[in-house]
Amino acid sequence: MARTDREPDRPEAEPTPPPNGDNTQVQDRLAEVERELSDTKDRLLRVLADQENARRVAARNREDSVRFAVADLARDLVETLDNLERALQSGTGTGESGDVLQQLLSGVASTERSLLSALDKHGIRRVEPRGEPFDPRLHHAVFQRPDLTVPEGTIIEVVQPGYMIHDRLLRPAMVGVASNEAGAPASD
Numbered sequence: 001m002a003r004t005d006r007e008p009d010r011p012e013a014e015p016t017p018p019p020n021g022d023n024t025q026v027q028d029r030l031a032e033v034e035r036e037l038s039d040t041k042d043r044l045l046r047v048l049a050d051q052e053n054a055r056r057v058a059a060r061n062r063e064d065s066v067r068f069a070v071a072d073l074a075r076d077l078v079e080t081l082d083n084l085e086r087a088l089q090s091g092t093g094t095g096e097s098g099d100v101l102q103q104l105l106s107g108v109a110s111t112e113r114s115l116l117s118a119l120d121k122h123g124i125r126r127v128e129p130r131g132e133p134f135d136p137r138l139h140h141a142v143f144q145r146p147d148l149t150v151p152e153g154t155i156i157e158v159v160q161p162g163y164m165i166h167d168r169l170l171r172p173a174m175v176g177v178a179s180n181e182a183g184a185p186a187s188d
Contacts, residue, residue: 072121072122073118073119073122076117076118076121076122077115077118079114079118080111080114080115080118083107083110083111083114084107084108084111086107087103087104087106087107087108087110087111088104088107119163123165123166124163124164124165124170125163125164126161126162126163127161127162127163127164127173128158128161128162128173129155129158129162129173129175130155130156130157130158130175131150131154131155132154132155133151133153133154133155134153134154134155134175134177137169138162138169138172138173139155139162139172139173139174139175140162140172140173140174140175141175141176141177142159142174142175142176143176143177144176144177144178144179145157145176145177145178145179146178146179146180146181147178147179147180148180150178151178151180152178152179152180153177153178154177154178155173155175155176155177155178156176156177156178157175157176158173158174158175158176159174159175159176160173160174161173162174
């Protein structure tokens with residue numbers, strides 16, 4: 001069935017604007033949201049700038065730390081150089097050769113103490129393990145010799161001391177180790 005009475009085309013109904021009071025509220029709310037958005041953008045930009053500045057400062061501090069990490073050690077070693085110079089100067093004096101040699105040895109011993117003290121201040125300590133059990137993580141065995149007076153594997157001689165920096169091995173001690181075998185060959 002077809003409709004015979006056609007209705008004329010009517011334009012679609014346009015939404016009716018809210019009453020003036022509601023429109024003002026919407027505009028006020030929109031302005032408030034825009035202010036909040038603007039404030040949030042400003043805060044975000046400031047935080048990003050602060051973060052970038054902090055990153056730059058940290059990078060600069062890291063570079064300075066690497067560059068000047070040994071400054072305290074170097075300052076302490078300068079005193080040792082002074083002692084060494086005094087020891088060498090005492091060896092050039094006139095007098096009996098025994099006195100000069102004794103002064104030189106005394107100066108060198110003082111220099112060694114000063115150097116060990118400076119290293120110790122910075123967490124570097126000498127490892128002289130004579131009488132201790134051999135530990136391949138800390139020691140490098142350069143020979144083995146029969147010695148029935150100590151347990152097998154005991155360090156009987158320190159050829160060259162080792163060094164630790166804090167809890168890390170800087171250089172292993174070169175050592176001679178006891179064996180309890182009477183006929184054990186000495187190895188190098």
